[in-house]
Amino acid sequence: MKIQNGYIHLAKSALEDFRRNKVRTFLTSLGIMIGVLSVVLLISLGLGLKNYLKQQFESLGANLIIIFPGNISSSEEGGGLANFGAGFAGGANFDERDYESLKRSVEADYVVPLFMKSSVVESNGKRKLGYLMGSNEESFKILNLEILAGDFFLKGDVSARAKKAVLGYNLADALYEKPEDAIGKTIRVADQRFKVIGVYKKKGDREQDGAAVVPYRSTFGTLNPDKTFFTIYLGTINEDKVESIKIQAKEVLLKRYKADDFTVTEQSELLSTVNQIFNIVNGVLVAIGSISLIVGGIGIMNIMYATVTERTKEVGIRRAVGATQKDILKQFLTEAVMLSVFGGLLGLILSSLIVLGIRVFFPASINLFSVVITLVISSGIGIFFGVFPARRAAKLSPIEAIRYE
Amino acid sequence: MIKLENVCKSYFLGEEEVKAVDSVSLQIKEKEFIGIQGSSGSGKSTLMYLIGLLETPTSGKIILEGKDVSKLSDDDLSKIRNRKVGFVFQSFNLINRFTVFENVLLPTKYAKSGLDFDPVKSAEELLKRFGIYDRRNFFPNKISGGQQQRVSIARALIMKPKIILADEPTGNLDSKTGDEIINILEDLNKDLGVTVIIVTHESEIAKKTKRKIYIKDGRLAEKYL
Structure with a gap:
């Protein structure tokens, strides 16, 4: 008191x-x-x-191995951090040859190349800034995408360079009255036209939800003149195989590139670096x-x-x-x-x-x-x-x- | 009650040592009514502050109720001041941002070992006694000088002290109001048995006290000159 x-x-x-x-x-x-x-x-x-x-990393499936140009984990930790920015800019330019050889020699369940570019997508008289993603049919599995309407494209569409696109929820929602209305419509990216065959459910990831996913081979030409990939994902169902897949992938790539030109890493490693x-x-x-x-x-x-x-x-x-x-x-x-x-x-x-x-x-x-x-x-x-x-x-x-x- | 033995207090003005109080020995008994008289600069205020334990002596002893208090810690001295001493100043020294009532209650905020009375009730009684109860919610600068001095006497009394030390209590008042204040202090001595010491340079006021002490150049003198 x-x-x-x-x-x-x-x-x-x-x-x-x-x-x-x-x-x-x-x-x-x-x-x-x-x-x-x-x-x-x-x-x-x-x-x-x-x-x-x-969130971005976790939206990718588990047991994911990521290959990208440049080096973030060179011998010393400090050097790795310092090179991080430069890593994305320089290094190897992966192409279809790398994709094919990885597919041949690595025990992964999925091998998914990814070309990505921010682009204006036009349809229905509207223009919307989104992302163009060129990949293969396995990308839907590895990115955990679920179909909302229509279908994903298939393996045959990739080899046939089919002008088909699967839209993210936000992009479809912005261009049409209802996202489902996108099916059957045509979108235009630069001078290329694609027919929308599917729309996938919202993921909560801004880039993925605003993307148009097309067969990677269909981007070759004006959209992707160098025919390169931004990254290549390797997926496996068996967690125990992650380490051996990493080693195999490195071996394959070392035949063509120097060790400093690329990085093979796991999601968790990348996350801890970030x-x-x-x-x-x-x-x-x-x-x-x-x-x-x-x-x-x-x-x-x-x-x-x-x-x-x-x-x-x-x-x-x-x-x-x-x-x-x-x-x-x-x-x-x-x-x-x-x-x-x-x-x-x-x-x-x-x-x-x-x-x-x-x-x-x-x-x-x-x-x-x-x-x-x-x-x-x-x-x-x-x-x-x-x-x-x-x-x-x-x-x-x-x-x-x-x-x- | 209070005994000063050979008490000196000196301070430095630059290089020069000034003895404000010089070898003063003095005994003050309970219920005394004392006037300390001296001209300005005679050391009378310093003597008062020494008696009130607001100042510690450079040398000599101050004995309060049989106990040497000249070497006590700040905490202990503060506690004694809070319990046993009440000060009344020439310029009232009320805190202007507190109301009259809060000013009277101020000493009770520093009572370290609890109170054996209800501070609010006591404050009300004191304000009523001095006829300023209706001013209790005023700020000090909104009431007259005489009223302010009554507030400061009420503040000095709230802890039921044994001794009241008044430093030129009428100095800022007209003679009629001044007389009223002196009468209040006289009554306190008579009715409550509180020891009252008034420091003044006016012999008119000193005349009203029962015992007169003269001080000159820091020393007690036989007679006021």
Whole structure:
């Protein structure tokens, strides 16, 4: 009761002061608010990006081996990370010959080449930016696609270079009144026309849902003049075979390319590399955000020094009626922490609103960790930057303080 | 009740050491009504702050109720000040951002070992006693000087102290209001048996006290000059 009474008095006294200096209180909290806002936003965007990538990978079937140009896992980890960006740009250009030789010599259940290109798809008088994916009939299995209407194309369609297309739900939905209406219609991509024979169900993956999948051979020509693939997937039903398939695939490719020109990796490996990169990027971003938190803390320290000077006489009065140095220290520290936490909460509320806003486009999320860290960091800053002014107040000589005008 | 033994208090003004209080020995008994008189700069306020334990002596001893308090920690001194001493100042020293009522209650917020009375009730009684109950929700700068000084006396009394120390309590008041304040302090001494020490440079006020102490250049003097 007694202690509670003491803290209520402290909080009330601080609130009273905030009420009298609304603008000053707001401006002081603003620094912390911006700091917390940037840190929380960066964390949630980072988390969102990570979730997004994870979703992308997980939408591919299990036991998937991915072959792509460039090298992300060369001997040393650091080098691997550094080469990641360059890896996608350079390296081998896979073509039908690689696809065929992999198909011949590797024990995989599925071998799926993938050509991918963002393209404007036209039909029904509408134009929509989507993706053109050139692949084979096994791609539907390996990508876990389920038919909504019509059919997938078949092996024969690939060899016959059939001008057939299977549309993603979102693309079909954007071009026609109902996605099912797409069946039998013709779409145009660049100068090529394809007949829609199927629409597959929504996957929750933006690229896949906005794609038109066509037989890869049908893209050869104006759409894919080099006749290359962006990546080749190998799938197996038997999980134990994953390692041996990887070795076999490497052997096949080494006959034609240098080790640094391609990467054979599993989904889980790739995911952990991506995670590593994002942890580093996130760390750097949060460190940058923290600078504004420190600046905010300095703002609080500055104002608290001014407050101590302004209330020197009050300190003297309180000491005369029995306040200890610790009581005075507590009073100013409470005020600094309240200012800081107030700013932190404002920042949290604002960043939650922003995250809610961007969720429409991007799976950003605020988790309990962000909330806890916000409160811990903002009260920590309040304590750290508040303790110096508060100590100055506590150390004032009561007599000099009382006489201060 | 309070005994000062050879108490000195000096401070430095640049290089120069100034003795504000110089070898003062003094005994104050319970229920006394004392006037400490001296000109400005004579050290009378410093003496008062030493008696009120707001200042610690450079040398010498202060003995309160048989216990040497001159070497106590800040916590202990604060506790004694809170329980046993009430201050009344020339410029009232109320906190302007708190109401009259909150100002009177302020010392109870620092009572470390609980209270044996209801602070709200006590504050109300004191405000009624001094005729300012209807001003309880006013802020100090919205009431007259005489009323402010009554508030500060109520604040000094809320913890039921043994001793009230008043530093030029009438200095900022007109003579009529000043007399009223002195009468209040006189009544407290008579009715409640509180030791009252008034520090003043006005002999008119000192005349009303029962015992007069003169101070000059930090030393006790036989007579006020």
